[in-house]
Amino acid sequence: MMFLAPWYLAALAGAAVPVIIHLLSKRAIRTRPFSSLVFIEAVAHSALRWTRITQRRLLALRVSLLALTALALARPVCAPRPPVATVIALDASASMGASGGRVWGQARDTAVELARPAPMPVYVGLATQTLRIMQLSTWSEREKVIREFVPEGTALDMRRVFADATGYARGLGGKIRLVLVSDFQPDAWEDDLRVPPELELWGARVPGMTGNLALGPLTLAGTVRGDGMMEIGGGIQRYGHTDDSCTVTLMTARGRIETVVSLAGDDTPFSFRIPRPPEALVHATVFIDDRHGLVLDDRREAARWSRQRCRVAVMGSEGETRTRVKAALDPAGDGRWGFETDPGGLGDSADVVILMGATDPGPDADRALDHWMNGAGLVLVADNDFLSDEGRRLYERTMGAAPLSIRETYSGSAVIHYDHPVLAPFRRLPPHGFSPPQVRRFWRWHGEGTALISLEDGPLMVEPEGIPHGRVLAFMTGSVPPWSDWGSKASFVPLLQLAVEYAAGGLAVHPVPFSQDFSWRLHEAGEVYVLHSPDGLVSPVTTELTHEGIARARLGPFVDPGLYTLWGAHRPVALFEPVVSAQEQVVGEPATPPAVARWVEHPGFRWPSTRREPASLLFMFALGLLLGEAWLALRITRGAPPAASGGTGA
Amino acid sequence: MGHRKRGGAVTLHPPPRAVASALDPDLLSRIRSLNLRARLAVEGFLTGLHRSPYHGFSTEFMDHRAYQSTDPPRLVDWRVFGRTDKLYVKRYADETNLRAYLLVDCSASMGYRGSGPMTKMEYARSLAASLALLLLKQRDAVGLCLFDETIRSWVRARTAAGHIDTLLVELQRHEPQGHTRPLDVFTTMAGRLPRRALVVLISDLLVPLDTQVRALRSVASGGHELVVFRILDSTERHLRFPGPVSLRDMETGQEVTTLPSAVGEAYAAAVAQWWQVLCRETERFRAQLVDLDTDDSLVNAFTAFLSARQRLR
Numbered sequence: 001m002m003f004l005a006p007w008y009l010a011a012l013a014g015a016a017v018p019v020i021i022h023l024l025s026k027r028a029i030r031t032r033p034f035s036s037l038v039f040i041e042a043v044a045h046s047a048l049r050w051t052r053i054t055q056r057r058l059l060a061l062r063v064s065l066l067a068l069t070a071l072a073l074a075r076p077v078c079a080p081r082p083p084v085a086t087v088i089a090l091d092a093s094a095s096m097g098a099s100g101g102r103v104w105g106q107a108r109d110t111a112v113e114l115a116r117p118a119p120m121p122v123y124v125g126l127a128t129q130t131l132r133i134m135q136l137s138t139w140s141e142r143e144k145v146i147r148e149f150v151p152e153g154t155a156l157d158m159r160r161v162f163a164d165a166t167g168y169a170r171g172l173g174g175k176i177r178l179v180l181v182s183d184f185q186p187d188a189w190e191d192d193l194r195v196p197p198e199l200e201l202w203g204a205r206v207p208g209m210t211g212n213l214a215l216g217p218l219t220l221a222g223t224v225r226g227d228g229m230m231e232i233g234g235g236i237q238r239y240g241h242t243d244d245s246c247t248v249t250l251m252t253a254r255g256r257i258e259t260v261v262s263l264a265g266d267d268t269p270f271s272f273r274i275p276r277p278p279e280a281l282v283h284a285t286v287f288i289d290d291r292h293g294l295v296l297d298d299r300r301e302a303a304r305w306s307r308q309r310c311r312v313a314v315m316g317s318e319g320e321t322r323t324r325v326k327a328a329l330d331p332a333g334d335g336r337w338g339f340e341t342d343p344g345g346l347g348d349s350a351d352v353v354i355l356m357g358a359t360d361p362g363p364d365a366d367r368a369l370d371h372w373m374n375g376a377g378l379v380l381v382a383d384n385d386f387l388s389d390e391g392r393r394l395y396e397r398t399m400g401a402a403p404l405s406i407r408e409t410y411s412g413s414a415v416i417h418y419d420h421p422v423l424a425p426f427r428r429l430p431p432h433g434f435s436p437p438q439v440r441r442f443w444r445w446h447g448e449g450t451a452l453i454s455l456e457d458g459p460l461m462v463e464p465e466g467i468p469h470g471r472v473l474a475f476m477t478g479s480v481p482p483w484s485d486w487g488s489k490a491s492f493v494p495l496l497q498l499a500v501e502y503a504a505g506g507l508a509v510h511p512v513p514f515s516q517d518f519s520w521r522l523h524e525a526g527e528v529y530v531l532h533s534p535d536g537l538v539s540p541v542t543t544e545l546t547h548e549g550i551a552r553a554r555l556g557p558f559v560d561p562g563l564y565t566l567w568g569a570h571r572p573v574a575l576f577e578p579v580v581s582a583q584e585q586v587v588g589e590p591a592t593p594p595a596v597a598r599w600v601e602h603p604g605f606r607w608p609s610t611r612r613e614p615a616s617l618l619f620m621f622a623l624g625l626l627l628g629e630a631w632l633a634l635r636i637t638r639g640a641p642p643a644a645s646g647g648t649g650a
Numbered sequence: 651m652g653h654r655k656r657g658g659a660v661t662l663h664p665p666p667r668a669v670a671s672a673l674d675p676d677l678l679s680r681i682r683s684l685n686l687r688a689r690l691a692v693e694g695f696l697t698g699l700h701r702s703p704y705h706g707f708s709t710e711f712m713d714h715r716a717y718q719s720t721d722p723p724r725l726v727d728w729r730v731f732g733r734t735d736k737l738y739v740k741r742y743a744d745e746t747n748l749r750a751y752l753l754v755d756c757s758a759s760m761g762y763r764g765s766g767p768m769t770k771m772e773y774a775r776s777l778a779a780s781l782a783l784l785l786l787k788q789r790d791a792v793g794l795c796l797f798d799e800t801i802r803s804w805v806r807a808r809t810a811a812g813h814i815d816t817l818l819v820e821l822q823r824h825e826p827q828g829h830t831r832p833l834d835v836f837t838t839m840a841g842r843l844p845r846r847a848l849v850v851l852i853s854d855l856l857v858p859l860d861t862q863v864r865a866l867r868s869v870a871s872g873g874h875e876l877v878v879f880r881i882l883d884s885t886e887r888h889l890r891f892p893g894p895v896s897l898r899d900m901e902t903g904q905e906v907t908t909l910p911s912a913v914g915e916a917y918a919a920a921v922a923q924w925w926q927v928l929c930r931e932t933e934r935f936r937a938q939l940v941d942l943d944t945d946d947s948l949v950n951a952f953t954a955f956l957s958a959r960q961r962l963r
Contacts, residue, residue: 029894034897034900035762035886038857039924
C-alpha cells in the first residue's frame, strides 16, 4: 500500500488523543466515602462492566475514527506499487517470420491492440538477441512504429532480453511490465530461466508455426564428377511447416554456400556441389534457416574416399626421393592415395601437391603453385635451405604478401620471428626465443630443437572469396637426416599423412594421441615444424596444446557458434558427435513458461487498473464510526440499562 | 396527617409552614447544642400542634363517654358519630407506664454527609433527642441504646425530669464507627428489654434485606411495638455524583468505581425496591416504618411517629 498524500499520516498521532484523555480522566477519578456499597454491589457491577465495555468501545471508536480520517486524508492506494512503465516487446526471432509473414502480422496486430489502451508510459520494442525499446507518446506514433517492425531472423535469447529489460527498469527507477508478444517457441525458455525482480513478465501468445523443418541424415550423395566437382546431399523432413521454402546453408572450408530449397512433400532432398571434394567430404555443416544444423563427420567414409580418391602429386626433388615418399605413404602400393609422382600425370585434378625441396625454384614449384591456385592443397617440404631467400620467396608467394622473417636458428631449428601476421597473437611476447606459452611448454617437454607450433589465426588460409586456393602447409625438416632416410623415419610418414589430409581439407590436426613415444619419434625425425592455420573461424587448438597436446586439437573449419560458446566455457565438447537425428531438431509445441506472470488473452483484453483509492470508502466508514460514537456516548450519558432485580433482596 | 400506604410504611405529609420552618434541619444544624436543638424542635412542634388533629397524643385511649356541652367539639369522636349518629368523646388513660427505647445506629455509615445539612448521625441524634424530650414531657420512661456491631451504650428507661440530660450526653458521646450488625445487637437487646415496650429504631438500615428483616423480627417477637426510622441522605437514594467516582464503603473500606450517571437509575430502583420489600416483610409483625431524608423536617418524623403510634393502638 502506498499513500498519495503521506504527510497526512502525521495526523495519526491524533488518534492518541482519546487514549490520553481516557487515561487522564481515569486518573482524575475522585474517591469519596460512601455509607455503604450494599446497593451498588448489587446493581452497579453489571452496570459498571457495561459502562467500562461501552467506554472502551467508545474509546476504540474514537481512536478508529481519528485514524481512519487520517488514513483517508493520506489517500491510500491499495494496489502494489504499479510498474513505472509498460514495455510491449515483439519477439522478432526467425520463427516469428515464418508462415509467409502471417505470424508476424498477427503479432503486430496484437501489439497494436495492446499498445492502444496501455497505461502510460508505453515503450515498444523488439526482442531477439537483445531488447531494444523506444518510448511512445501518441497513439498514432505507437501504431506507426509497431507497423514498421520486421522480424530479424535470429534466435530469441530471453536471458539477454531480461538483462536488457532489467537495465531499462533500473534506468527508469522502478519495476517495468514487460509484455512479450511471441509464439513462445520452447527453445528460448530454459527451465532455469528466472524473471528478475525488476520485471513483471506478461505473455501475449500468437499462434506460431504449427510445425518445423528438420534435417535428415546427410549423405555423401555424389561422386567426383569429371569437372572435379562433388555433390553432398541430404533430406529435409517437414513437420507441419507451412512455408513453401527454406534456406539451406552448407558451410565448408571455402565458406558458406546457400541454396533455397522448395519444399515438396514431407521429405525434400537437397544437394550441393563442392568444387574441391576432399574438403566437403571430411567436414561439412548444414543449416536450415540459420537455426538448426547438422554436422557431417563421416570420417570413415572420408577416409575410405580419401584413400581411393585423393590424388596426391609429389613434385620436386629427385625422382628417387619422390618414389620413397610415395612408398612411405602408400607402402602397399595399391594406389589408394592416387599418387602420381609424375608432375604431369594428374593434370589439373590433383587434390594435394607435395613439393619436395621447396626451396628449389623450377618448373615443379611453378606447377605446384598452379595446382594450389586451382584449389589443391600444398605441402611444402624443405630442409634448412628453406631459410634461403628463394625458399622464403616461394613461401611468401603462397602466404600472400605477408613477409616471413626467419632470422636465426636455434639448435639447428628455425625460430620464427613474430612480425609475421601468422604470429600476430605472439607479437606482444619477447622478440626472441620460443616465448609463446604453449611453445615454451612444448619446448620444455621435448628439449631443444623440437617444437610444434599451432597458430591461432592469420591470413594464411583466409582465402579471397571465389578463389579456390588450397591449403598450404609448410613441412620443414632438419638437415641432418638425409632425404633418402625420410621414408624410414617412423614419425615422418604419419606426419606427412597428416599434412596431406590437412592440405586436402581435412582436419587441421589429426587427433593423434600425443605421447612420449610420439614426441620421441618427432625428436628422432629431426626438427620438424608443422605450420598450419585454420581458415579463419576459430581455433581453440592452443588451449588444447597446453593441456593435452594435440590430442584434442581437432579443429575443423566448421565450428558451430553454439559449440564454440561451449568451448569458451571450457567444457569438453566433441565437435563431431554422431549425426543427430532429425526428430531432435523438431521444434516442439509452444512453451508455457512459468516465468510469465500473466497471459494476455485477446481480444477483449483490458489493462487492469493500477491503483485503487479507497479514501471515499474510508470516509464513509469514518462517518459510520462517528454515528456509532454519538450513539454510544448518548447511551453512556443516559445510563446503563436497568439492572435485574436487586441483589439485596431477602 | 399520616396514613398507611404499603405495609408498615408511613407516608409523610408536609407540616404547617411555621412548624416546618422551626424544625428545618438546615436551621437545626446551626444549633450546636443538642439539648437546645431538641427543645426547639419539640416546642415548635407542640406550638403548632394545637391546630393539628393530634391533640391528646400523650395519653393512651381508654374508652368513650357521652359528649357534654362543656366538652370542646374537637374531642368528639367523629368516627363513632359517623357510625352511630351519636356524639361521643374519647377518654384517654395516662401513659406514664409506657417505656420507650430509642435504638440509635451509630455505625460508621451513619457518619455519611451527603447533600443534606447534617450527617445522618446528627439527624438521628436530633430525632432521638427530640423524641426523648417529647416522650418525657408525657412522663413516659425513655431508654436509649446506641449500637453498631455491638451495644455501645445502654441507658435504662426512666421518667425522671433530669433523665433527658443523661440521654443527650450519651447521644453526643458516641461518634459513628464500626459495622452494623443489627441481628446480633437486637438479639442481645431483646433480653434487656424488661417488658412490653415501644422500640424506636433510628438507622440507615444499610444491611442486607434478610438480615434486617430477621433483626426486626427478633425485636417484634418480644411483644414490643416497633417503629423504624430509616434515615438516608438523598445522594444515597439516587447516587447523584458528577462524573465517574470511586466510592469507598465507610464501614468496610471497600472501593467501587462507577459512573453514577450510568448506574444511578438502577441504583435508585434497587433502593426503592429494597424498601418496598422491607415494608412488605415487616407488615407481618406490625412494625411501622418511616423513611426520612436528612433534609426532611423533624415535623415529618414527629408526625410519622404519632401516626405510627396511632396505628399501633
